[in-house]
Amino acid sequence: MSEKAATTEYRPGEVEEKWQRIWAERGTNAFTDERLREAKRPFYNLMMFPYPSAEGLHVGNIYAFTGADIYGRYHRLLGYDVFQPIGFDAFGIHSENYALKVGTHPMELIPRNIENFTRQLKRVGLMYDWNHTVDTTSPEYYRWTQWIFLQLYHAGLAEKREAPVNWCPGCMTVLANEQVVAGECERCGTPVEQRYLSQWFFKITAYAKRLLENLSWIDWSETTKKAQENWIGRSEGAVLRFPIARRRVAEDRHEMAQLHAEAPLIRVFTTRPDTVFGATFMVLAPEHPLVDVLTSPEQRAAVEAYRREAASMDLVTRKIEKEKTGVFTGGYAVNPATGQEIPVWIADYVLMEYGTGAIMAVPGHDERDYEFARKFGLPIVRVVAPSVEEADAPLTEAYVDDGVLVNSGQFTGLPCAEGKQAITTWLAERGMGEFRVNYRLHDWCISRQRYWGPPIPIIYCDACGIVPVPEEDLPVVLPYVENYKPDQSGLSPLARVEEWYRVACPRCGGEARRETDVSDTFLDSAWYFLRYPSAHRDDVAFDRELTEKWLPVDSYIGGEEHAVLHLLYSRFTTMVLHDLGWLSFEEPYTRFRKHGLIIKDGAKMSKSRGNVVVPDDYIAQWGADAFRTYLMFLGPYQEGGDFRDQGLQGPAGFLRRLWDTIVPVEELGTAPADGELERKLHLTIKKVTEDIAALRYNTAIAAMMEYLNAVREGGRRANRAEVEPLVPLIAPFAPHLAEELWARFGHEDSIFARPSDAVLYQRVEGGNWPTYDPAKATAGVVEFVVQVNGKVRARIPMTRGIAEAEARDVALADDNVRRFVNGAPIRKTVFVPDRLINLVVG
RNA sequence: GCGAAAGUGGCGGAAUCGGUAGACGCGCUGGACUUAGGAUCCAGUGGGGCGACCCGUGGGGGUUCGAGUCCCCCCUUUCGCACCA
Numbered sequence A: 001m002s003e004k005a006a007t008t009e010y011r012p013g014e015v016e017e018k019w020q021r022i023w024a025e026r027g028t029n030a031f032t033d034e035r036l037r038e039a040k041r042p043f044y045n046l047m048m049f050p051y052p053s054a055e056g057l058h059v060g061n062i063y064a065f066t067g068a069d070i071y072g073r074y075h076r077l078l079g080y081d082v083f084q085p086i087g088f089d090a091f092g093i094h095s096e097n098y099a100l101k102v103g104t105h106p107m108e109l110i111p112r113n114i115e116n117f118t119r120q121l122k123r124v125g126l127m128y129d130w131n132h133t134v135d136t137t138s139p140e141y142y143r144w145t146q147w148i149f150l151q152l153y154h155a156g157l158a159e160k161r162e163a164p165v166n167w168c169p170g171c172m173t174v175l176a177n178e179q180v181v182a183g184e185c186e187r188c189g190t191p192v193e194q195r196y197l198s199q200w201f202f203k204i205t206a207y208a209k210r211l212l213e214n215l216s217w218i219d220w221s222e223t224t225k226k227a228q229e230n231w232i233g234r235s236e237g238a239v240l241r242f243p244i245a246r247r248r249v250a251e252d253r254h255e256m257a258q259l260h261a262e263a264p265l266i267r268v269f270t271t272r273p274d275t276v277f278g279a280t281f282m283v284l285a286p287e288h289p290l291v292d293v294l295t296s297p298e299q300r301a302a303v304e305a306y307r308r309e310a311a312s313m314d315l316v317t318r319k320i321e322k323e324k325t326g327v328f329t330g331g332y333a334v335n336p337a338t339g340q341e342i343p344v345w346i347a348d349y350v351l352m353e354y355g356t357g358a359i360m361a362v363p364g365h366d367e368r369d370y371e372f373a374r375k376f377g378l379p380i381v382r383v384v385a386p387s388v389e390e391a392d393a394p395l396t397e398a399y400v401d402d403g404v405l406v407n408s409g410q411f412t413g414l415p416c417a418e419g420k421q422a423i424t425t426w427l428a429e430r431g432m433g434e435f436r437v438n439y440r441l442h443d444w445c446i447s448r449q450r451y452w453g454p455p456i457p458i459i460y461c462d463a464c465g466i467v468p469v470p471e472e473d474l475p476v477v478l479p480y481v482e483n484y485k486p487d488q489s490g491l492s493p494l495a496r497v498e499e500w501y502r503v504a505c506p507r508c509g510g511e512a513r514r515e516t517d518v519s520d521t522f523l524d525s526a527w528y529f530l531r532y533p534s535a536h537r538d539d540v541a542f543d544r545e546l547t548e549k550w551l552p553v554d555s556y557i558g559g560e561e562h563a564v565l566h567l568l569y570s571r572f573t574t575m576v577l578h579d580l581g582w583l584s585f586e587e588p589y590t591r592f593r594k595h596g597l598i599i600k601d602g603a604k605m606s607k608s609r610g611n612v613v614v615p616d617d618y619i620a621q622w623g624a625d626a627f628r629t630y631l632m633f634l635g636p637y638q639e640g641g642d643f644r645d646q647g648l649q650g651p652a653g654f655l656r657r658l659w660d661t662i663v664p665v666e667e668l669g670t671a672p673a674d675g676e677l678e679r680k681l682h683l684t685i686k687k688v689t690e691d692i693a694a695l696r697y698n699t700a701i702a703a704m705m706e707y708l709n710a711v712r713e714g715g716r717r718a719n720r721a722e723v724e725p726l727v728p729l730i731a732p733f734a735p736h737l738a739e740e741l742w743a744r745f746g747h748e749d750s751i752f753a754r755p756s757d758a759v760l761y762q763r764v765e766g767g768n769w770p771t772y773d774p775a776k777a778t779a780g781v782v783e784f785v786v787q788v789n790g791k792v793r794a795r796i797p798m799t800r801g802i803a804e805a806e807a808r809d810v811a812l813a814d815d816n817v818r819r820f821v822n823g824a825p826i827r828k829t830v831f832v833p834d835r836l837i838n839l840v841v842g
Numbered sequence B: 001g002c003g004a005a006a007g008u009g010g011c012g013g014a015a016u017c018g019g020u021a022g023a024c025g026c027g028c029u030g031g032a033c034u035u036a037g038g039a040u041c042c043a044g045u046g047g048g049g050c051g052a053c054c055c056g057u058g059g060g061g062g063u064u065c066g067a068g069u070c071c072c073c074c075c076u077u078u079c080g081c082a083c084c085a
Helices: A013-025 A033-038 A059-077 A093-102 A106-122 A138-152 A204-216 A222-232 A253-259 A272-278 A300-312 A315-321 A365-375 A418-428 A528-534 A544-550 A565-579 A616-623 A624-631 A644-661 A676-692 A698-717 A726-730 A736-742 A805-810 A816-822
Strands: A042-047 A082-083 A157-167 A173-175 A195-203 A233-243 A265-270 A283-284 A326-333 A341-346 A358-361 A435-441 A459-460 A465-468 A502-504 A512-513 A556-561 A591-595 A597-600 A641-642 A781-788 A791-800 A826-832 A836-841
Touching: A013 A106, A013 A624, A013 A736, A033 A544, A042 A059, A042 A528, A042 A544, A059 A106, A059 A556, A059 A591, A059 A597, A059 A624, A093 A106, A106 A616, A106 A624, A138 A157, A138 A465, A138 A565, A138 A726, A195 A300, A204 A222, A204 A435, A204 A565, A222 A565, A222 A591, A233 A272, A253 A512, A265 A272, A265 A283, A265 A358, A265 A805, A272 A418, A283 A365, A283 A459, A300 A326, A300 A341, A358 A365, A418 A435, A418 A826, A435 A644, A528 A544, A528 A565, A591 A698, A616 A624, A624 A644, A624 A698, A644 A726, A644 A736, A676 A698, A676 A726, A698 A726, A726 A736, A781 A805, A781 A816, A791 A805, A791 A816, A805 A816, A805 A826, A805 A836
Parallel strands: A042 A082, A042 A556, A283 A341, A556 A591, A597 A641, A781 A836
Antiparallel strands: A157 A173, A157 A195, A233 A265, A233 A326, A233 A435, A283 A358, A326 A341, A459 A465, A459 A512, A502 A512, A781 A791, A826 A836
16 A cells, blocks of 8 residues: 655645545445445444535535544444445425526536535545435435325325415415515515415324424434424413304303304314403404304405405515404304303414414403404403402503412412313313313425425326325336426426326326425435435335344434424434334434534625635645544534634644654654653543543544643654554544554554554554543642632642641641631631642631 | 523633633744745743732622532523414
8 A cells, every 4th residue: 555655744635635545445434235234333323414506515514524424433443333324415496496597407407516515525535435325316216205205195194285385476486484584585575475275294293292202312412302392382271162152142141051052163272271261352363264154244344355465465474563453253252161252353463373273362361462452442351360369450461470360250269270270171071172282383294386306196086086106106207397497377397297297097097197296305304314224225215124223323413404394304204104114213313413503703604795615725725634623623513613714724733743743653762651641641532532422522632632732842752652542533533644644553454444453552342442541541649729718829739649637738838828827727628639628717 | 572502811712510710722922943934843822910919701699618610680692483372
C-alpha cells in the first residue's frame, strides 16, 4: 500500500483522496448480502436520508451526517458490524416545483442530483454502504411503497373520503398549510381558497393511544417525545348530548325530556363537563351536518351567507382570525343538565375537524365563549367560584381556574375535579353523555393531486367500485408525462393521461380507471429503513430474516423538523406492519437523537442573506477531516452552533499538529507513557469514550486538543506510546488522517477493521478503540482547595485519600489561610474528600 | 395563549448528585523564526487594583459553610403548537 515515497508534510487533499479510493476498492464499508446475514454484532446506524436538491449538499446535511457517521465509526472501532446505509428521498412537491421552475423533467433532473449528492457525500468521507442504497423514485422501491398502501387498505386502515384542502387558483394546486402565509399562496401571492376533494386517508387516529403510550418507554430525545405528545394531543373529558328543541313551551322538565326523546341530538366534546350547568348556548362549526336541521326559515339567509363566507376562506386564515364572528341559526337545544332551552349558533371558531364539530358554550368559564357571548349579548352564568360564598360574584372575564361548583343543582359545592366525575356519571345514567378521551391528531391524508409521486394503486370500476391493484401487478409505474403541470381541475396531471388511467378492472375485466392521485412523500420515508438491508430483493419489500437481525434501528439521528410528521408516520407504519404480522417489533427506532441547527455568524443561513456555507469550497481548502472536526467542535451536537470561517483554523491546526507530532514515526521516542502524561492519557481516553457515547463531540475534541497540548508542551518530543492511542480516538472525526497515521505506524489493515496486529495500548475486544485504566487515571497527588468561610484562600497539593484531620493541619500551616483564620476558633470544617476543605471560623 | 429549551469573557462555547467559574478554540497582546508572512512555534489573555485583595455566570430576593448549578418573582431570546372546546 505504500504509494510513492511517504511525505512528512500533511496534505489533507492527497490523504483523503487516497483513503477514499482504498475504501472503495476494498469495500471497507460495504456489506455483501451474505455478510449482512452473517454479521455477529449487528449495529444499524441510521440517519435521515436527504432530499437530493439541485443546489447540492447543504452544510446542514453534512452536519447531520457527520454526527451520525461519528457515532457509527465509533461503534465500528468498538468491534460492531455497523450497517450504515444512505438513500434519496426524491419524490415530492419540492422536486416537482423545482423541475417546473427550471423546465427540466424530474425524471432527468433527479438522477443528476443524486449523482451530484453521491459525489459530495463520498468526498466528506462518510462510512456509507454504497451497496445498499435506496431511491424512493425508482419503481423497484415504490413498488413496495404501493404494496404498503395495499396492506393498509386490506386492513381497513386506508379510506377515501371528502376533506377540505387549501387551493391556490394561481398555481392551480393544493397547498399544505405551511405553504399558506396570511391567507395567500407563499409562492404567487394569490388568495387561497378552500376546496372539498375526495382523498385517501390512513387512519392513524386509530393508533393514537398506542403512539402516545409507547413514548413512555422509547429512548428518544425528550424534546422530540414532547413534540409528539403535544401533536397527538390527548385530552380527557366527556361527550355530552344536547337534544334539539322543538319550538314550543313545555309544561315541565319531564315533559320536555319526553318531547325530545326521538329528536336528533347535538353531540359535543368537552373537557369541562363540570361546567355544563353554565352552558347557555351552543356553537356548531359552519360545516356541521345538523346546521340545516336547526336553521329556522327567518335565519336561513344569514346562515347560508355565513357558511359560504367560511367556505371561501382558506384554512389557515380562518384559524388565526382573532375577532369572533358567527350567526344564530334560529334553532334551540336543551341543556341536559338544566333542562333549559339554549340558542344554537354557528361560528368559525368551532372547527369541524376537532372533537364533534360542536361545543357547548360556557361563557363564564371559557375565554373564547366569553368573548363570543359578550359580542352577541348572550347570557353568562357563573357555575364555578373560588368558594360557595362567591357564587354570585359578577364575572368580568372568563373564570377558568379551579374552584367549587355553584349554581349547579345538587352538585353545588363539589370541587371541579369531583364535579367532572359526578356530573358525567349522572348524565351517563340518563343516557345523555359518557366519559371520553379525545385526540387532536387527525387522520393522515396521503393523496396528492400532483405528478411527482408513486401512483396510489387503486382502480375504479363502474361495476365493482373501488378495486385495489393486485399485488402481482405492482408497481403501478408512474408514466413519463411531458406536461406534468397542475391545472385548475384539482386533479392530478395524471388525470389527463387517458392511455395510462384507462385499464381493465382486475376483478371483472370491464372498463375501469386508475386512481390518478399520487401518494404523500411521507409515505415513501415511512418505511425506507426497512428496505435498506433488503435493497436487492425484488420478491419482497423486506426480508424477514434480515429484518429480524438488523432491526429495530439501533441509532437514528435526524433533525427536529421531522419530530412529528416523519417520525410519527414511520412509527405508525411500523406498528401497522407489526399488527399485520410482518414485523416482530412495533417501534422502528430503539434510540433517536435529534441534532441541532447550524447558523452562520449568529444568523440563520439563507440565500437572501447570502450567508450560505457552500461545503465544497471549505472542503477543498481545508480538507474533509478538518471540516468534519470543525463542524463537531463548534457547539454541542444536539443543540447546533455558529459557523464562523475563522473558527475552522482551530481544529485544522489541531489535526496538523497531530500529524506533525507523529510523522515521521521513526523519530518518535520509544519510552513508555508515564507519570502525569500517562494519567492524562487515560483520563482523555475515558472522557472521549464517554463523550462520544453521549454525542458530546465538542468536548471530546477539546479533550484531545488538551492532551495533545500537554504532549507538546514547551516543544517536547512525543513518545509513540503517548500518541498511538490518539489515532483511534480521532478516527471517528478525521477518518482519513487516522487511516494514514495508522498505516504509517505499520498496521496493514484499516483502523476500522478487526485488530490484526499489535499496538502499544490496551484496546477493546474486537476493535481498535483504546480502553483506559481507572487506576492510571487517578493521580497520587491532588490539588486541594482550601476555603475560609467559603472563600478560596489557598490551593495546596495533598496526597490522594488524605484524612480530614490531616488535611486541616496542612491547611492551617498555610500562611494565607492562617492570615484569614486570624487565630479565631474553627466552628466547623466542611470536608470534600480529595477536593476541598472549608474552615468556618468566627 | 400553551408547550419546550436557553441567557456565562470581545466571540463560539466548557463546568450543573451545590464544592477551584471561564476547559478547548477563535480573536487579541508579547516574543521566536523569517526577505516577508493573514505561515509556523512559544508564552500571556474575565473586569478592577501597584498590591494584599475586591468584583463577576440576564435582574431581584431566598436556602446554604459554600450557588452559574437548588427555591420564589421578574426580564429577554430561540424553537414548536396555536380559537383543540
